[in-house]
Amino acid sequence: MDRRHFLQTSLGGLGCALFPQFLLTQEKRVVRKEKKLTLLHTNDQHSRIEPFEKSYIRNPNQGGFARRAKLISEIRKTEPNVLLLDSGDIFQGTPYFNLFGGALELKLMSLMHYDASTLGNHEYDNGLEGFLKVLPEAKFPFITSNYDFRNTVLEGKTRPYKTFRRDGIKIGVFGLGIELDGLVSKSNYKETVYEDPISVAQHFGSFLKKEKKCDLVICLSHLGYDYKMDKKKVSDLHLARQTENIDFILGGHTHTFLPEPQKHKNRKGKQVIINQVGWAGLLLGRIDIFFDSEKKIKYIAWDTKKIDNKIIA
Secondary structure: OOOOEEEOOOHHHOOOOOOOOOOEOOOOOOEOOOEEEEEEEEOOOOOOOOOOOOOOOOOOOEOOHHHHHHHHHHHHHHOOOEEEEEOOOOOOOOHHHHHHOOHHHHHHHHHOOOOEEOOOHHHHOOHHHHHHHHHHHOOOOEEOOOEEOOOOOOOOOOEOEEEEEEOOEEEEEEEEEOOOEOOEOHHHHOOOEEOOHHHHHHHHHHHHHHHOOOOEEEEEEEOOOOOOOOOOOOOHHHHHHHOOOOOEEEOOOOOOEOOOOEEEEOOOOOEEEEEOEOOOOOEEEEEEEEEOOOOOEEEEEEOOEEOEOOOOO
16 A cells, blocks of 8 residues: 555553644743654465465465565665564465475564564474474564463573563563464474463563553464454454553464454553454555654554565565
């Protein structure tokens, strides 16, 4: 999409504003400077290193890691405060994964300077040992909060959360994975323990917002956006409505092409933004978050980018 789309938001308890405004103090009439964070995100890349063929019916000549890298590089030239995140299922889907076991995907993401990713169920496709083998290629952390890897080879190899700073804004990130039982072979995940994502999210949301004093809390979710046929299954919608202290949920797993970031109320009535950008690296999600002088979210703008042959890599 070529034009910028604006969403009103009341995150942080502030009123809404569609366009930047300078706030003046009555006493000193000093201009308060806004801060801006550019959030870029992907999900369910599924080893789609190269663009789809021109003859492919659904997405001809779309996608491709090189094109995405070019686009990210161009954004970084104009936006100094970028955070680049992924919501899992990096692996599986093309012969590149069969040949290199995920090493190529992680190496290329490292060259794009991803800041973090969470684990999807396909990260288990070569077993815990297979993931561990290629993990050194990732120069970014895997953040997963509801998988307990004690008694496995991945113990201590992932992080339950991470904080970042951009222009004085402190951002807390945690990650949630889908239940593996019935989806992944037990021989692939072995003694990994799945913990309830709602209670884990409630814990880390509070921990990051209150104890770590984060101005923004982001959940990288591989739970899936919504399950209309199974309302009991935990999804991003459940997560938003049953927790608090989470500002953004960047989702994956269901390959959902959301037309725009979705606004939902948490259990305290405050707004949560959910976004997911399909699959196969066809889109790059972009959300610009503007903060006031007190580091409260003032408004956001979104501009999902199509990865196609108009981007010359």
